[in-house]
Amino acid sequence: MVDRFEPALVSEHLAWSRFEGRSFPDLLPLPRTNEVLARLSANIGQVQDALGREILIENPTHYLPLSQHRWSETSFLRELARRSGCKLLIDVNNVAVGANNIGFDAASWLLDIPAKLVGEIHLAGHSHDAGGTLLIDSHDEPVSELVWSLYEDFIGRIGARPTLIERDGNVPSFDELLRERDRAQAVLDGGLRLAA
Template identity: 55%
Template sequence: MNADLITATAFAANTLRFPAHAIASLAGTSFKHEHLPAITADGPQRGFFEVHAENYMGAGGPPHRILEQIRRDNPVSLHGVCMSIGGPQPLDRAHLERFRSLVERYEPALVSEHLAWSTHQTTFFNDLLPLPYTKDSLARVCDHIDEVQAAIGRPILLENPSTYVTFSESTMSETGFIRSIARRTGCGLLLDVNNVFVSATNHGFSALDYLADFPLADVGEIHLAGHAEQSDDEGDLLLIDSHDGPVADAVWKLYDIVIARRGPIPTLVEWDSNIPDWPILRAEAIAAQAILDRYASIISRNQNHAAA
């Protein structure tokens, strides 16, 4: 982190509007407005909530009143989906300013964006599109991340994508590309385990090999989600990162492997369509928390044995 980011972060720490809730080793869920009555009825709980930045870029109104209520009592992760960090054109300055204002307004425990692009000139696509892994795209992504981090005064976490096509012009692996980004920019990483499983299935590579080569030391948050099964034009299995159901057993197994290697870190269960009742979504987070707690206990026992 450069000196300007350190200064800005230190200043923010002394002028907090909200309680500085701890988020380490906690599991959380996507926040949906329809769950607010049930969340409120449950009272204080262990965990955190993630919100999509673009849903709160208006100046005020009910969304902000609700988010302020949630933020007073819980840590919040702010997740951007439209920055188009992987795009060929300059970042949208107005969008970046709105993003910066949200970070300042809500003091999220974690801030993240996607390794993807979603705009071309004046056209905005409702998708997170892949990019070739080349020296040119690496330089462009790093420049964009530097710009975002300078604007918000803190590092971001960059999420690995789920992909359905690859590029013949790519000259490096996805894990190598991501490792280079983290090294050049000082950003952290958001490891989406479901995205790893989806891409591995679609492209026929090993999810375990991918995770073995992923820079786990830079991971500051994990995402889990459900996916949908379809068939491609040749009748082969095609997975879609749909966020519309429970986390699959295979993804839970990969997650367990990651936590065993990396240790407990904040984990978010995404569920963005076909949204279930709150107890169902909450149960997914409780399952993740059980895995985090199990490995936290193992680490604690090992440390106690080493100190004895």
């Protein structure tokens, strides 16, 4: 597919979805340990060698605190990029959702990501689960004001980056989608002026 369509960017989530003959239509969480880091770096290297190009790795949404983690997420992503030569796709909504669900500061998380590693950004809306305490990365709502504000600060610091707004449920009129697109473009234009 990469040969056929020559996409500008190629990315994959930091997650797993296959195990012992089953396939899970979801992005399941990994414990951030040394052995997982080594395995992931090798796998990313294999993919990059096969494709003959660098790929981006996307930060997943978090719902569940794992006791097995030995690395913070941002240091793990930085080390993964250093070892494998990959870049990062930062999903700002995933950061906001994870910060709410497992309790960390989204703005500090983003400050921990070096500008030079960021190749692409995702924005999306989220919803509340039935219990009301968890946020779900559901892609079925407008981008939240919190995510817009994190995005503005992030672009303000690192400069403009290709940005994708994910919306695949409860899709509104095209005009409404275009208004979100224009808002992202205005932020990016500010980021471009910053870089100039």
